[in-house]
Amino acid sequence: MAKQHVSFNLNGKHVDALVEPRELLVHTIRETLSLTGTHIGCESSHCGACTVDLDGKSVKSCTVLAVQADGAELKTVEGLADADGLHAVQQAFIEEHGLQCGFCTPGMLIRAYRFLQENPNPTEEEIRWGMSGNLCRCTGYQNIVKAVQTAAQTLQQA
């Protein structure tokens, strides 16, 4: 099948790629563009490890075709930190020990980044609801929720 040309903005940089129609966005990000922070977990849109930010919305990149991202603004976990250091969400996951094995962490971080823009001052219940598309098989949810709470406070003070 002939490849198609797509271009999008990824973490602030213009990117061009040639993709087959059947290529999933997560594969383009990891294999063609070599950004392996975005993880492949269940491959069936359940676990959220492949979550990325697409045009200001969290999506599971294992269930979006790369051709559908043509012209989009994309952000992955690699785009969170800037010249000043880690993003408040990343810092909070360190402080609250919001990870155990770390496999789900990139998805958790990029989802928490977007969730705290949708709801800057969430209750604990709202955090659990907003993060419910991301699974942690270590079951370390308690500290993940705490990390999102801490990040919310940091971002509110900033």
Next chain:
Amino acid sequence: MIPAEFEYHKATSIQDAINQLGAHEDSKLLAGGHSLLPMMKLRFAEPPTLIDINGIEELRGIRLEGDTICIGAMTTENELIESEILQQHCPLLVEAARLVADPQVRNRGTIGGDVVHGDPGNDHPAVMLALDATLVLQGPGGERQQPANGFFLGTYWNDLQEHEILVELRVPVIRQGVGHGYSKLKRKTGDYAVAGSPVVVELDGDVCRDIRIALTNVAPMAIRAEAAENVLRGKVIDDALIEQAAAEVIAACDPAEDLRGDIQYKSHMAAEMARRSIRAALQQARG
């Protein structure tokens, strides 16, 4: 898991999508993709051509026209939840959308895709039955309107005609004396329902003038529990009548046995979801 090879086309308008469906044999429309792409990864579906309708603006959005709410077929679940029109005028749809999948999936998944996909676990078909919605369908021969009641014919089987597209869903605004109830049992976030039941009741004083009890995932397709409705219609609904109706709900169920439960368990859970929804709807209708 990567789907089999296919051609990809992006439709620019409803008419373009209809033309492309006609031009490419066995092609499928790509809406939110959160049912179709997983099926394609598992090779349960291998359409030779996908026609992406995500770029068609005229298929999106929610507007109020008199006593009718018109919902574009490509409106996402999260857009349903955030809609002030629906929050105010059709709380059932907001409640149902909140219990579909998870936040990321709700950013992609659309009401129209959910209605026409045909999996008995999809939530909106039963909601459309309970609301007595009208489906607006457009095909090569023009536009037609079809009541939701009668549209769902079986698993992956509905009244959508060849090269036809669902463009809009029309539901009535909730009025004084009308109540909505929604209950869905699921094992975990993101799972399909073990059983679900949207209910709409219309009261005339204390008397039930009309009631629609719909069921999700306990039959080959979304169904109305009409015998249960008949128990309650025209009566002052009390606990004894709700129990009689619940028995009729159990009799109406024809679920597939799977990891979510056996036939008896699912049927009884459907009855319990219906009981809860009837009570919630009555409470709302009484104001």
